[in-house]
Amino acid sequence: MxxxxxxxxxxxxxxxxxxxxxxxxxxxxxxxxxxxxxxxxxxxxxxxxxxxxxxxxxxxxxxxxxxxxxxxxxxxxxxxxxxxxxxxxxxxxxxxxxxxxxxxxxxxxxxxxxxxxxxxxxxxxxxxxxxxxxxxxxxxxxxxxxxxxxxxxxxxxxxxxxxxxxxxxxxxxxGQGGLPAGASGRALVLLSGGYDSPVAAHRAMRRGLRCEFVHFSGAPYTDPSSTYKAYALLRELDRYQGRSRLHVVAIGKAQRALATAGAGKLQVIAQRRLMVRLASELARELNAQALVTGDSIGQVASQTLSNLATVEQASSVPVLRPLLTWDKSEIIAEAERIGTADISALPDEDCCALLAPPRVATRTGPGEFEGIEGRVELAELVPKLLADAQVLTVGGTRSQAGPLA
CATH class of the missing domain: 3.30.2130.30 (VC0802-like)
Structure with a gap:
């Protein structure tokens, strides 16, 4: 030189x-x-x-x-x-x-x-x-x-x-600051098509967590729009870590089974417990040490402190909630900053709304779900649902052939 x-x-x-x-x-x-x-x-x-x-x-x-x-x-x-x-x-x-x-x-x-x-x-x-x-x-x-x-x-x-x-x-x-991807371990993000979970994923990755992603669809009772949104969100988030994968699990029939088992006003919490149970089992298979969700205290009825505790007890790994004390306006502002807000605003058929009762229980405990979960035989249901999951890779192809859920 x-x-x-x-x-x-x-x-x-x-x-x-x-x-x-x-x-x-x-x-x-x-x-x-x-x-x-x-x-x-x-x-x-x-x-x-x-x-x-x-x-x-x-x-x-x-x-x-x-x-x-x-x-x-x-x-x-x-x-x-x-x-x-x-x-x-x-x-x-x-x-x-x-x-x-x-x-x-x-x-x-x-x-x-x-x-x-x-x-x-x-x-x-x-x-x-x-x-x-x-x-x-x-x-x-x-x-x-x-x-x-x-x-x-x-x-x-x-x-x-x-x-x-x-x-x-x-x-x-x-720059972004924080810690580089993978420096703090691995986590599995429960990724919906809304504003909250992509922002939670971004915050988790910023703390050095290498993230895998799982999306729950209501198939066969909902269309694929929520999966398309989740994948589009993943493409945005992939800029921060690369080689990201989305595991798509269709739980529509399991949701109907919970309703048939008499969940009633516990339906939404029962669904959330099912998702967390599935995610924690998938995390074990992926060698992930924690789950990441977009929960925020009191934002919806299923996110009261009592219900959050009830849902978490269905997991065998820690549940991390980076947005626990954020309000909705803060979450949307952050979504706009990181580039996920426009995708989250698109309409879709969210599995969480499927079979939702007119009123959701705000105070629950794990004991209330023993009978319901026993009647749907979760021990057999969980591995079957995961075996039928599809895996989508950013920039790659999908495994587990079949229509998108």
Missing amino acids: TRQEPQECVLLKYGELALKGRNRGLFERHLLQAVEHAMRTDGEQVRISRREGVLVLSHGLPRHELMERAVHVFGVSVVQPALRTACDVGAATEAVLLALAGKYGDHDRGARTFAIRARRRNKTFPMTSHELAAHIGERVRDVHGWRVDLGQPDVEVVVEADKREVFVSLERHR
Whole structure:
């Protein structure tokens, strides 16, 4: 690399990962895998270089596309487009002037203020951070005539001296933060077609959970619209982890069996217990350590504290509820931010409304369901329903041939 050949790149900076102690290496490996997956391309490979607390992306894709992919990677706090150049004062100065010329013109002399923020990760660099900032600042003032303002400048230039190169940046973008996918284990998300569960899935993935997904349809008594919505939602969520799978379980006949067994006003809770029982058994098969739901206290009758406890007791693994204290407006706002709201707003035939009674019990206990669940013979029903499940993979094909449920 020479002074005449600064290269475009993108810096990915850690957030929470930087605070990790002895197990930081584990989190960094998961982050590297997540970035490698996000940057995968059929053409030239993106080069990923590791620095202290920083990943450097270059080649393979245009810089704007590198940034677009990087902002969806959990574990990355800052996405920073940059120029990289040789590790000396002259090269750093020329790279700053080149970056400014690219954005403002060669000799822009508008009434702007600026600041140079210099940092040495390489302490053998011949100038201190303050000296480097002063040296470059003087050249910028000579060329552009701008005034220095270290408080609230119009233009902020970041110069970072590493062991082998210097990085120059004029802007920085907020990343997803959180922890990289898989760093905290595996979970199974109960994904409906509504607003809540996709947002809950996003929050779970942001905490480092690698997620599988299960969707319950009311087939054969409902049409496939809820499954289509769930799959569309999964395509949006897949941007954050890749290689996502949706297990589709048709429970319409099981719901009718519960109603026939005399569930009455307990029907909705009985259905929820069935879903959680199925999901926990599927989680065991998938080596997932927890379930994730979009429950929010008091949002609907089935989500009273009493009913939530009754439903959870049907699970053999922990049930995580990231949105437990969120209200609906907060959930919808977050759905809009992560890109799932428009899909969730589409109409569908939701299995939860199938055979729902006029009034839903708000205070229940597990003992009330022993007779009902015994009459439908859940021990035999659960494995049969799971055996008939379909598996849809984002960008792939479906297994378990048959019409979509």
